Structures are given as structure tokens and as C-alpha cells.
Amino acid sequence: MSSITASSVGHAELATLKALALSGGLDGDQKVSCSALAERLDASTQTASRRLQRLEEADLVEREIVSDGQWVTVTEAGERALQREYADYRRIFERDASVELRGSITSGMGEGRHYISLPGYMRQFEDRLGYEPFLGTLNVELGEESVRERGRLSSFEPVTIDGWEDDERTYGPAYCYPAAVEVEGGESGAAASDDGDTARFEDAHVITPERTHHGDDQLEIIAPVKLRDELDLADGSPLTIHVTEQR
Numbered sequence: 001m002s003s004i005t006a007s008s009v010g011h012a013e014l015a016t017l018k019a020l021a022l023s024g025g026l027d028g029d030q031k032v033s034c035s036a037l038a039e040r041l042d043a044s045t046q047t048a049s050r051r052l053q054r055l056e057e058a059d060l061v062e063r064e065i066v067s068d069g070q071w072v073t074v075t076e077a078g079e080r081a082l083q084r085e086y087a088d089y090r091r092i093f094e095r096d097a098s099v100e101l102r103g104s105i106t107s108g109m110g111e112g113r114h115y116i117s118l119p120g121y122m123r124q125f126e127d128r129l130g131y132e133p134f135l136g137t138l139n140v141e142l143g144e145e146s147v148r149e150r151g152r153l154s155s156f157e158p159v160t161i162d163g164w165e166d167d168e169r170t171y172g173p174a175y176c177y178p179a180a181v182e183v184e185g186g187e188s189g190a191a192a193s194d195d196g197d198t199a200r201f202e203d204a205h206v207i208t209p210e211r212t213h214h215g216d217d218q219l220e221i222i223a224p225v226k227l228r229d230e231l232d233l234a235d236g237s238p239l240t241i242h243v244t245e246q247r
């Protein structure tokens with residue numbers, strides 16, 4: 001039995017294990033030369049060789065040395081070690097998989113209502129969002145920081161509403177992200193919820209049409225209800241939008 005265990009290999013060995021999994025996958029042998037591995041790890045050949053030896057001693061890889069290199073397999077224990085790293089990263093990033101945007105209600109050009117009502121879009125909303133949206137988009141003028149923050153939405157997986165065409169023209173696609181809309185009670189005169197503090201509507205979506213007349217500073221929201229009525233909003237009312245990655 002080896003005295004080295006998976007938990008006792010260091011970060012350098014784990015990085016080596018990751019490089020092996022990236023280049024050869026986890027299913028089967030791969031021919032590895034220490035000099036090529038060294039180059040990938042930005043280390044000397046001796047260092048790469050020593051790390052492989054440690055990984056073998058910890059039963060994270062199996063090796064067969066041949067004249068022109070070695071055959072290396074990541075073991076089940078090796079895969080588990082990588083899974084633990086993966087789980088850590090998921091914890092780090094999944095907790096962050098929500099974007100909070102702040103802004104105030106504004107009136108737009110009155111076109112949202114028309115686009116939402118078109119059957120080519122409406123069918124898809126019902127299918128893919130599971131509801132028939134109120135006819136219109138609630139427009140939000142974003143604060144400066146939120147204009148920057150909304151860029152993070154591009155790393156989210158959207159619900160895609162496909163483009164389509166009729167006899168006269170083509171219509172562009174639009175991307176939807178689940179969102180909760182929250183309004184602070186108090187001076188704004190917004191609707192008070194049961195606890196008297198905030199009113200919140202959970203089942204809305206941020207919608208970003210690919211073709212739009214608005215810039216990055218305007219956010220559009222759709223929902224099964226008229227949010228102005230539901231949350232007692234008027235132009236200028238401040239609100240927070242919690243956008244989450246779809247599950």
C-alpha cells in the first residue's frame with residue numbers, strides 16, 4: 001500500500017491530473033511524453049515526471065512505461081479527485097448565478113404591446129415560458145452600475161424565442177431570463193406586501209429582443225400579469241430585478 005493518498009497530493013499534482021484529463025479525457029489510456037506534459041504545465045521535464053510518479057503513488061493514475069514515453073490512465077480515484085475540485089467550483093459560481101439589477105420604471109415607444117401580441121411570438125411564449133404574457137413590456141431605466149452588470153447575463157443560458165417571418169417581413173429572435181421583480185415599500189408608494197415592506201412578483205422574465213430600438217440602459221420585462229397594476233408602479237418607481245439562470 002502506498003503511504004500517499006489522494007488527499008495528500010498537492011495542487012501541482014492536481015493541476016497535472018487536470019491536464020491529463022483535458023488532453024486524453026477520462027476514458028482510457030493515453031500516450032504521454034514527459035517533455036510534452038512539461039511544456040503544457042510550464043515546468044521542467046523532471047518536475048512533470050515527478051508529478052506523474054506522485055499521482056501514481058496516490059493511485060490517481062496508472063502508468064505503463066514504454067521506450068518512447070508512457071501510457072497513462074486516470075483511475076476512478078483520480079476522477080473522484082477531479083470531481084471534488086469541480087464541486088468546489090460549482091459551489092463558488094452557482095451561488096453567484098444570479099444578477100441583481102436596479103432601475104426605475106419608464107414608458108417606452110408603445111411597441112412592446114404589438115410585438116408581444118404577434119402569434120409567431122405568442123405561441124412560443126406559451127410553449128417555452130408556460131404562460132401567455134400580458135401584452136407589453138415593462139421598461140426599466142437601469143442605473144449606471146446595472147448597465148454594466150447586465151453584461152453578465154450573456155453567460156446565462158436563455159430561453160430562446162426564435163425569429164420567424166410572414167409574407168411581409170422577418171421578425172428577430174428574443175432571449176428570456178427568469179426574473180423576480182421587487183419593489184420597496186415606503187416613499188415610492190409601491191404596493192405593500194403582507195409584511196408591509198416589499199412587494200415581489202416571482203414569475204417574470206427579462207426579455208432581450210435581438211433587434212431593438214433601445215440601448216443597454218433599458219431593460220424590458222414580460223410577465224403573465226400587468227406589473228404596473230400588480231405592484232402599483234408608476235413612471236419613476238424604483239425597483240430591483242433578480243435575474244436567475246434557468247433551471
Ligand SMILES: Cc1cc2nc3c(=O)[nH]c(=O)nc-3n(C[C@H](O)[C@H](O)[C@H](O)COP(=O)(O)O)c2cc1C
Nearest residue numbers: 108109110111112115137171172174209211212213
Ligand atoms: C418579442 C419581441 C420581438 C421583437 N422583435 C423585433 C424585430 O424583429 N424588429 C424590431 O425592430 N424590433 C423588435 N422588437 C423590439 C421593439 O421594436 C422595441 O424596441 C422594444 O420592444 C421596446 O418597445 P417599447 O419601448 O414599446 O417597450 C421586439 C420586441 C419584442 C418584445
Ligand SMILES: Nc1ccn([C@@H]2O[C@H](COP(=O)(O)OP(=O)(O)O)[C@@H](O)[C@H]2O)c(=O)n1
Nearest residue numbers: 107108109110112113136137138226227228
Ligand atoms: N408585464 C407587463 C408588461 C407591460 N406593462 C405596461 O404595459 C404597457 C404597455 O407596454 P408597452 O411595452 O407596449 O409600452 P411601453 O413600454 O413602450 O410604454 C406599458 O405601460 C408597460 O409599462 C406592465 O405593466 N406589465
Ligand SMILES: [Mg+2]
Nearest residue numbers: 108112137138
Ligand atoms: Mg415596453
